[in-house]
Amino acid sequence: MEQNQAQSPSPPLDTRFDRLNSDWYFDKLAQVLMFIGGISVIVFIIGIFVFVSIEGFGFLAGKFEFSEFFFSPDWRPTSQTKETYGLLALMAGTASVTGFAMLVAVPFSLGAAIYIAEFSSGKKREFLKVTIELLAAIPSVVWGFIGLTIMNPLIIQIFHVPVGLNILNAGIILGLMAAPIMTSIAEDALKAVPDRYREAAEAMGATRWQMIYKVILPAAKNGLLGAILLGVGRGFGETMAVLMATGHSINLPTSVFDSVRALTATIAAELGETAVGSDHYQALFAIGIFLFAVTFVINLVADLIVRGVRKG
Amino acid sequence: MGGTSTRALAIATQKLNLWYGTFQALFDIDLNIGQGIITSMIGPSGCGKSTFLRSVNRINERLGYVRITGSVDVMGEDIYQQGVELVQVRKQVGMVFQRPNPLPISIRDNVLFSHRLHTSDKCSKARLDEIVEDALQQVLLWDVVKDKLQHKATSLSLEQQQKLCIARLLPVKPAVLLMDEPCSALDPKGTEAVEELIWELRGKYSILIVTHNMAQARRASDECVFMLMGKVIEHTDTGDMFVTPRNQETADYIEGRYG
Numbered sequence: 001m002e003q004n005q006a007q008s009p010s011p012p013l014d015t016r017f018d019r020l021n022s023d024w025y026f027d028k029l030a031q032v033l034m035f036i037g038g039i040s041v042i043v044f045i046i047g048i049f050v051f052v053s054i055e056g057f058g059f060l061a062g063k064f065e066f067s068e069f070f071f072s073p074d075w076r077p078t079s080q081t082k083e084t085y086g087l088l089a090l091m092a093g094t095a096s097v098t099g100f101a102m103l104v105a106v107p108f109s110l111g112a113a114i115y116i117a118e119f120s121s122g123k124k125r126e127f128l129k130v131t132i133e134l135l136a137a138i139p140s141v142v143w144g145f146i147g148l149t150i151m152n153p154l155i156i157q158i159f160h161v162p163v164g165l166n167i168l169n170a171g172i173i174l175g176l177m178a179a180p181i182m183t184s185i186a187e188d189a190l191k192a193v194p195d196r197y198r199e200a201a202e203a204m205g206a207t208r209w210q211m212i213y214k215v216i217l218p219a220a221k222n223g224l225l226g227a228i229l230l231g232v233g234r235g236f237g238e239t240m241a242v243l244m245a246t247g248h249s250i251n252l253p254t255s256v257f258d259s260v261r262a263l264t265a266t267i268a269a270e271l272g273e274t275a276v277g278s279d280h281y282q283a284l285f286a287i288g289i290f291l292f293a294v295t296f297v298i299n300l301v302a303d304l305i306v307r308g309v310r311k312g
Numbered sequence: 313m314g315g316t317s318t319r320a321l322a323i324a325t326q327k328l329n330l331w332y333g334t335f336q337a338l339f340d341i342d343l344n345i346g347q348g349i350i351t352s353m354i355g356p357s358g359c360g361k362s363t364f365l366r367s368v369n370r371i372n373e374r375l376g377y378v379r380i381t382g383s384v385d386v387m388g389e390d391i392y393q394q395g396v397e398l399v400q401v402r403k404q405v406g407m408v409f410q411r412p413n414p415l416p417i418s419i420r421d422n423v424l425f426s427h428r429l430h431t432s433d434k435c436s437k438a439r440l441d442e443i444v445e446d447a448l449q450q451v452l453l454w455d456v457v458k459d460k461l462q463h464k465a466t467s468l469s470l471e472q473q474q475k476l477c478i479a480r481l482l483p484v485k486p487a488v489l490l491m492d493e494p495c496s497a498l499d500p501k502g503t504e505a506v507e508e509l510i511w512e513l514r515g516k517y518s519i520l521i522v523t524h525n526m527a528q529a530r531r532a533s534d535e536c537v538f539m540l541m542g543k544v545i546e547h548t549d550t551g552d553m554f555v556t557p558r559n560q561e562t563a564d565y566i567e568g569r570y571g
Contacts, residue, residue, distance in 0.1 A: 121376065196413040203371045203409075204426040204480070205402035214425070219416045 052292060056285030059085075063279050064286065073252050075266070077280040085283045087290070089250045093260030096253050097170045097242060098235035104175025105182055105231050110224065112179070113186035118212055129187075136180035140241040147173040147245030161257045165247035168256040173245045174235050182231040189223020189306075190216060226306035233298040237291065239264040263287055319346040321385070322488050322518030323368055328382035330360075330367055332375070337363045339542045341382070345535075347487075350510065350519045352533035352550065354526060356565065360542040361522045365490045368520070369405035370398055387487050403430050406481030408491040412473035414465035414480075419457050422465045422476055423447050427483040443483045451479040451509055471502030475509060489513070491521040495528065507532045526566060530554050538562045 063085060072086025116128050147169050155164035193216050201211040217224070239262075247259025248269065267284050274281040323345040330338040337360050345351050353361040366372040368384060370391065383390045391401045403426070414422050423444045435443070444461065448454040453475045457468070465476055474494055481489060491510070495503040503525075510519060511532060523529050529536055529550065536550040538559070546553060546562045557563040 196409065196411060197415055199371065199374065199409065200413040200415060200477075201425070202374060203369060203402060203407040204429060205399040206425075206429050207399060210429060215415050215417075 049292060052285055052288045056282055056289045059279060059282035059286045075250055077283055083279065087287065089252050090261055090263045090266055092252050093246065094236060094262040096167050096260060097174060097246060097262060098232060100167055100171025100256065101174035101178060101235045102232060104172055105179040106228055109179040109182035110186055112183045113190055114212060117187045117190035118216065132180045132183050136184065140177065140238060143173050143177050144241035144244030147241060151245065159257065163247055163259055165245055166257050166259050167253055170242050170245035173241050174238055177238065177241060178231040178234045181234060182227045185227035185230060186224050189220040189227060192223060193219045222305050222308045226302045229298055229302035229305065233295050233302065236298065237264060237295050239268050243268055263291055321345065322347040322387060323520065324385040326383045328384060330363060331379045333377045337542050341544055343537065343544055343547065345518065345520055347518045348515050349534040350514050350521060350532065351535045351537060352529035353520065353522045353537045353539060354529050355539035359539045361539050362492050365492050365520060365522050368490055369402050369407050371407060403484050404486055405488045405490060406486040408477050408489065408494045410493045411497050412470055412477050414473050414476050416464060416466050418462045419465045419476060420444055420461040423480050423483065425480055430484045447479040447482045450482055451475040453479060471498050471505055474498060474506055478509065487518060489517045489519045491519065493522055493524060496524060538565065
């Protein structure tokens with residue numbers, strides 16, 4: 001030890017432990033910027049919620065009647081004699097279109113996810129994943145346009161019905177729209193299943209399908225359920241495509257060939273024609289609050305379910 | 313080389329070569345593994361012993377880039393000849409992995425998993441109960457888990473999981489059990505328990521066990537294979553190998569000079 005010191009005397013120990021260099025300031029700056037970025041998302045969302053609530057509050061405090069709002073099928077905000085604000089038909093419209101969309105999207109997206117996660121590999125897998133992501137990026141107005149110009153005449157021709165803008169049309173369009181994001185999330189859930197389960201099952205002589213059916217799907221079921229719920233949330237909140245493909249007429253549907261009107265589409269179509277601050281205007285915002293609450297609950301449930309799978 | 317006795321063979325390979333892509337992992341392996349005994353494989357990491365093991369029930373083929381020449385006979389049948397069904401091979405040749413990998417389903421369903429794969433006709437519940445009890449008895453696990461057969465298998469301790477992984481192979485009555493370092497994830501007590509179990513199974517099954525642990529090979533096997541760089545260097549009675557190795561490399565490895 002002493003010999004070493006004799007050979008190369010070490011510099012005097014720097015004991016100014018409190019000095020700050022530029023790295024310190026940069027680190028602080030980065031911290032602040034990240035904080036602003038993170039917090040602003042939350043602030044904006046709360047801001048939107050507060051705005052919608054304030055705009056809709058006048059209605060909730062005045063013309064709002066619980067039983068009429070939720071159980072009356074009559075939405076006549078512009079009636080000369082007596083305005084009514086019943087959402088039942090609109091809720092039925094949204095629910096029927098979303099429900100039908102899930103009938104289309106669930107088998108498609110689960111099938112695609114299983115194929116991508118378990119059967120394809122290498123280049124093919126990458127290609128499929130990128131394509132699916134691309135599909136998710138198609139603007140909803142394009143889907144609505146397809147519903148209007150392609151599906152509409154097709155449905156009239158095939159089923160011999162007078163109008164092709166109905167639950168069937170909007171359901172298929174919405175299903176195809178929701179499928180890519182559902183596929184993507186379902187595929188993540190399948191990929192999260194540890195590979196040793198696959199190896200174990202295969203080593204015991206399970207065929208590919210037996211392995212998927214008996215091991216992978218049960219192990220991934222929470223994630224798959226989460227994917228479906230996110231799809232439901234997507235369908236629920238979709239506006240433009242639904243507005244264009246449903247026919248936009250107020251109806252309590254009795255078959256898939258009935259035209260309906262969705263909650264979201266109602267807001268989009270009517271808000272521009274109302275006087276700011278009028279009852280009608282405020283009622284539309286009340287629908288907004290309702291939509292906000294429902295999608296929030298759906299997303300929350302989906303999130304909790306997906307988290308459940310990570311823990312288990 | 314070859315075995316030391318004239319006993320019937322469980323596994324026999326001729327000129328087995330194996331490539332991962334362009335990397336050759338096995339070179340001209342000629343091995344005869346006897347029936348009803350425990351054969352251990354030792355050798356330094358990467359010498360090809362796990363690769364050899366995994367090619368005996370063809371689980372290697374999960375990786376798309378594996379190529380094989382030569383032949384592997386299990387109970388006298390070449391499992392690499394054309395028309396061989398992987399499902400049947402894997403029924404005859406059970407595999408236990410390094411990390412216990414029970415499926416994330418109940419203990420009972422784990423034990424019945426391969427039985428259900430390979431038996432098409434319906435069994436009565438009483439028959440299934442019998443199968444479960446029998447398999448778990450054989451791996452000395454029955455008394456511990458008999459009251460929680462519906463619990464998730466992943467909730468068991470590692471030692472119990474590994475025993476379960478052995479138990480679930482037994483209902484289909486495999487001829488050969490392959491074990492890839494079955495104790496390496498276990499603590500000393502678990503290791504002892506699983507070793508005891510493997511010794512219990514001796515005679516009923518032909519067991520091929522890869523191990524890093526030379527003490528384990530020495531106390532828990534009848535014959536021993538020493539591999540190095542993808543080649544079999546020596547195959548003889550375990551007792552002989554550890555007392556009078558014929559080969560200098562074997563001696564060096566056993567005495568801990570490398571590996």
